[in-house]
Structure formats: structure tokens, C-alpha cells
Amino acid sequence: MQLHPVSLECRHISLSYGNNEVLRDVNLKIEPGEFFALLGPSGSGKSTLLRLIAGFNRHQRGELLVGGSDITNVPPHARNIGMVFQNYALWPHMTVFDNVAFGLVERRETRDAIRRKVGEVLELVGLSQFAERRPGQLSGGQQQRVALARTVVIEPKLLLLDEPLSNLDKNLRVQMREELKNLQHKLGLTTVFVTHDQEEAMTTADRMAVLDKGVLQQVGSAAGLYDYPVNRFVAGFVGTANVLEGEVTQVTGESLSFLVPGIGNLLLPRPAEAPEVGRAAISFRPHQVQISVRDEWGDASRVWLDGKVESAEFLGEFSRYRVRVGEVAVVADQAHYAGIGMLPMGTAVRLGIEPSQLRYLDA
Template identity: 50%
Template sequence: MNAPLSLTTPAVSVDIAGVNLSYGTNHVLKDVNLAIEPGEFFAFLGPSGCGKTTLLRLIAGFNQADTGHVRIGGRDITDLPPWKRDVGMVFQSYALWPHMTVRRNVAFGLEERGVKRAEVERRVETALGLVGLAHLADRRPSQLSGGQQQRVAVARTVAIEPKVLLLDEPLSNLDAKMRVQVRRELRDLQQRLGLTTIFVTHDQEEANTICDRIAVMNDGIVQQVGTPMELYERPANLFVAGFLGTANILKGRIVGSGAERYFEIDGGTRFPIPEDDRIPDGAALVFRPQHATLTDQAGPQDGALSLPCIIANREFLGASIRYGARIGATEVAIDVPFQSGKYLFEIGSSGWLKLWPRSLHWLSV
């Protein structure tokens, strides 16, 4: 078995402070501040055009900030060229040399850096062993699957012993089954190396399953930073709530006060608000599909709020049934665990939606 690839330095932090970047009049990154811990698997997550890849390329040195600083291990690298930053980047396209063997592709970056032949051979052998491709070292990229090509790109980057590993949508060219396998391999490799890794993706499932923390981005702004569970259970705003999984959003207005305070949604349906709930002005009520249930029994139960609804649609998802329930003019999704023989609500039938206050979020619109 190959010896573990030895990194030249311990895991390092990455700090981004006050970064702004514009292309002409287009303000792409807006006062970005992030502190990434040593050895952390961190994600930049957001929709296309949110600035996540621009930020990754800025860390790599391919983009230059208008203001702000980037530090790796406490060292300011803001003005350094890419080859002096001690970072390694895996591109979305993999960028492999088609005429070179796997071995030569992995060795290329080391040879360009003037590493001695014996050390090049050691690092190439170890890197290929880490990604499970030692037996394919003499093949060319065209003779490999998409997942194998992605592993070659990772091995080539790891072989140069970077302080920080940057991954730019590395799974986007793989089919769904291969993505699941390769993301697990990436996580396992990162854990074994203890290497600070930053992962860019628009796929929240990918970020949730392999990353320690996530920065959710939109319109060049970091909306919220936290663990996958923190972001899912305590979203900071409506964008985060809607981007991370399915979220039901009920918009309306608060009427009354004190013990007679109600939330009235479009269509006139209203329900009481617990007195101790602090609700910002203009708030919307947010809850997840699994945090509600359906019943044919009217009235509150076990402290739950009770709202009349009409079943608009129904989908069988295997482990659960997803109902679309109309409350007033708003339709919400409700996931009910599937049990063979259990009563199913028919489309067009009436029911009662039960909501528990502890599972509700009040977020500013």
C-alpha cells in the first residue's frame, strides 16, 4: 500500500475580508467576508450567476478584487500571481491533456515546477493510489470514464501538495449515479488528507452531503453561512429557505394584538399567533413539507395550529406521499410517510393542515 501523501504544511485557514469585484458596471461580488477553518470542507452554494465561481477564481488568483483581502494561513495573497499562492484547482472541464497518459497528466504540473524525477515518480504513484487509478496509469483520457477523468484531475492537483484545494463544479459532467459515488470519494480523500477544500456547486444536495459548512450566495452577496442542518432548520431569509430544499411560504398580514393576534393569508384564512412569537413587520410564514401533516379532524390537536385546506394534487414518491394542499389562494406541499393500506386523501377532498409552532419560521419578505 502506498504511504499517505504528505502535505508540506498543516491544514490552513482561508480568510476573505471586504472583497468587492466588478466587471464594468456589473457589481459581481459585494462586500464578501468569510472565515474558512483549517481542514474544513467548505462550499460556495448558489444559483448560476450568483458569484460563487468568480469568488473561487479570485482565491486562485485568476480574478482580481477591486477592494479587500484574501489570506491563506494568515498570509496575505491578494496581490500574488496564481503560481505563488499554493492552491490547487480542479476545473469543471477537468482540462486534461488528451495526448498524454494518465501518469504524464499527473506528472505535468510537478515537472513544470522543476521537481526532481524521483520525487515526481513518488508523488504521481501516491496520488494515483489515493484516487484508485494506479492500474490505469498508462491509459489516455479518452480511454477513461467521466468519473475516472475527474479522479485524474484531482490526482494531478493533489500531487503538487497545495495548501488549499479548490473544486469548481467538479461533478457537473457526471451522471446522477456517478455523482453520488464520486462525491463520496472526494469527501473520503479530503478527510484522509486533512486538506482545506472549497467546493463550488449549484446543487444543494451535493453541498449538504459532503461539506462541513456552506456559504449560500445570491446576487454576489453571502446570504448565510452555517452547517447544512443549521441552514435548513434556521434559514436567515426567504432566499435561503427556498434554495435549500422545498419550503412553503405563506404571505399575509398580522391583524389584532396580544392574545387576539392573528396571521391572515390571502383568501381570508387566519389563525392565531402564539403570544411569545416575535415576528418582524411584513413577515412571511415558512415551514418544510415534513413539518406539517394532514387530518380529517377539525380543530387544534396537541398544540398544533389547524388550517382548513383542499387537496389540489398528490404525488407518490416511494417513501412518502407529497400532497399539494390549497389554503385560501396559496398552495403548499405536505409530505406524509407512505404506509401500505393507510388512508389517502383524494384530489378535491377537504382536510385540515396541522402545523406545530416550534417548526415555523417567520422571515422578512
């Protein structure tokens, strides 16, 4: 099987349906052989962008380049782009072999070539022994492998996956995302997949893009987006985040003053790239918060907030507390150890945040 990874580039892509702007000035470069995720909530434009790449809809402005060539005017059947749909779209009356061979038959390849290529790809996805079965005799995970094999066998330039794991139960999703990642690495095929599941994107993709309301919010690695979100939306969508809205009132050589309504003025160490005076927000992750009962001594290097436990959830590996700090509810996760009980509601606590973990977000 000869697969040659190519780049994919969106240059100022915009698409509207009447007055509804679905994609707005999307600029994106995906490298050859990259496993790339489009992540966002329903209505964000991620599936529209995937279908646009496949050729099922058309942008009004911008360029769509595959391997450096603009394919905007190339019809879907001539793009040689493979797509796996959410429902797999397998022919129920055909065997696994015939489902996988369908695209090769349409291309009028020889019987020997079809037999060789289908055999090779079925072995690749671990389904050689199921060649004569029909889709209804397979599990959900096996059906997904058939759909992947049918797409890969035509040796596409790009592989597109639309919510590939959404129809599987949780345990099988974990198994299949690992298999999907391993298969993509074996093939070295440039792959773009759409998901609304942040865990799925973070554990599978080399890089990902977060979309909201048709606008590309941020592109980067999972760790990059999680640790350094550029705005409130990314901070809240990629993982769980506490966001404190407020105002930077003063910036000096070593510190800044951040006024949070309902909490008061926080004196914080000045970060390398200090925000300007004015409206701003800071974010931090629940697991980065240290909880101490009010009369315990705390690390002086941390930023401390006083509050009361409003609710508590036991989640196995950790306990999640919701702490009322003035007018703000702060979420704090604490690792669970046997023999250590949970703090009861109403407990007066202090929340300690390491200053290096605070992120200043764009307004």
C-alpha cells in the same frame, strides 16, 4: 505527502464588471482543513468568488487572506492553490501518470521525486493500476480522480473544486461525492467547492455559504441553514419550503397574531425571539405538515389550516400534495406505506403544523 491546512478569509470583497456588481461586500472565514461549499443559483457569484481565490480575476475592494496573509497581489502561479475544473482539463494524448506528473515536471522536481509522489497519490485515489492508460480509456469517475490526483500531487495550500460532479450521472454522483468527502478527510486539506446542487452541498460539506446576486445570504452547517433560514431566499433554495407572506398584527406575552391574505388571522404561540409588528413571513417544510381529512380529530397543539387537495404526486418514499388554502398553495409530504391509497383531488383536508417548526423570516 506534506499537506498543511490553512485558513481562508474574505474581508469586504467586492467585484464589479462595469456597472454589474458580481460580488458585494463578501465576508467569509473558512477554517483550516474545512470542507466548505459555495452554493447558489446561476449568476449568484459563487464561481466568480472561486476564480477570485485562484487568482483568475481580481476584486476591486477588500482583502483575500490565506493563512493570515493577504494574497491579493500574488499572481495565480505563485499562490500554490490547486483547482479542479468542471471539464477536468486532462491532456488526452498523455498517460494518467504523465497527466498527474505534469505540475511536478513544470516545477523541475527530480525523476525519483516525481515517481514517488505520483505513485503515492495514484494509490490514494485508487488508480495505481491505470497509470499507463490515457484519459479516453477511463470512465468519467476515473477521469475525475485523475484530475484530483494531478491537483493534490503539487501539495497545494487550498483545493478548489468547480462543480466537480456535474458531468456525472446521478448514481455515479452519489458514489463520487462520498469518495470526494473521504479523500478530503484523509488529506485534511482546506477545500472549497462550488455547486448549484443543494443535495450535493448538504451531504458533503462541513459548512456552506449561500449566495444570491453577489450577496452572501447565510453561512452555516447544512442542518443549520435548513432548520433556521434567515430569509425567504435561503428557505426556498436550501430544501423545499412553504412561505406564508403576511403581517404580525399583535404580539402578547404568550401569543402573536399573524394575518395572511386569503387565509385570515392565525393565532400562534409566541417564539423566543418574537418578530415585531409589521410585514413578515413564516416558513415551514412540507414534511412537517400533517394531513387529516376535514372531519378527523387533530392534535390541538398544532396550527391547523383548512384546504382542498389540488394535486398529488407519488414519489416512492412519500406522496407530495399541493393543497389550496384560501389563496395560498401549501405543499405537504406524507410518508408512503403499502396499502394506504392517496387522497384524491378535491378532498377537503386539514393541515396541521407543529408551532416549534415555524420560522419567522426577515422581511
